[in-house]
Amino acid sequence: MKKILFGLITACLLTGTFTACNSKLDVEPTDSIDASTALTTSADVEAALIGCYAGIQNAEAYGGYIQLMSDLLADNGDISFVGTFIPPNQIVRKQILRDNGFVEAIWVNAYNVINRTNTVLANLDKLDTPAKQARVEGEAKFIRSLLYFDLVRLYARAWNDGNPTTNPGVPLVLTLLQLLQPRAK
Numbered sequence: 001m002k003k004i005l006f007g008l009i010t011a012c013l014l015t016g017t018f019t020a021c022n023s024k025l026d027v028e029p030t031d032s033i034d035a036s037t038a039l040t041t042s043a044d045v046e047a048a049l050i051g052c053y054a055g056i057q058n059a060e061a062y063g064g065y066i067q068l069m070s071d072l073l074a075d076n077g078d079i080s081f082v083g084t085f086i087p088p089n090q091i092v093r094k095q096i097l098r099d100n101g102f103v104e105a106i107w108v109n110a111y112n113v114i115n116r117t118n119t120v121l122a123n124l125d126k127l128d129t130p131a132k133q134a135r136v137e138g139e140a141k142f143i144r145s146l147l148y149f150d151l152v153r154l155y156a157r158a159w160n161d162g163n164p165t166t167n168p169g170v171p172l173v174l175t176l177l178q179l180l181q182p183r184a185k
Helices: 002-018 042-056 065-074 086-093 101-122 130-155
Strands: none
Touching (some): 065 086, 065 130, 086 101, 101 130
């Protein structure tokens, strides 16, 4: 009986030490960080610029959709879409419905990357040297202007369609915005 009691007490003590809180398990999540602490160093701003480049290599940007949509809209006879996938078919027929997934993907991704570049541009003062500031500013403005060029090319009205001074282009966002999460489908 004495051995059993001693064994139970030992087991309880050992179990208590193994189940105690361990601070190594209290880890902050790395998939999202607070906006006030996100860009505090020069390296953070340069990493955010790399995120801009990552955004334009997506399939929804220069990884495919922008080129495909441009070719299908141009319809110069060199390419034709004979598949059954509905979004490209609408683009070829120039009867694009408002729920076209290609159009939405390009638009949402472009403005997401534009917002990233605006974030980088808003934090240029955190860079170490004037040379870095000039380089990062130039790269961010180039990415933003490239996306605006293609957005206007794809979605704006033609310059000779009606009055050229009042034809709408695309919304020009030059400051940082808090974007909403994409809607669930």
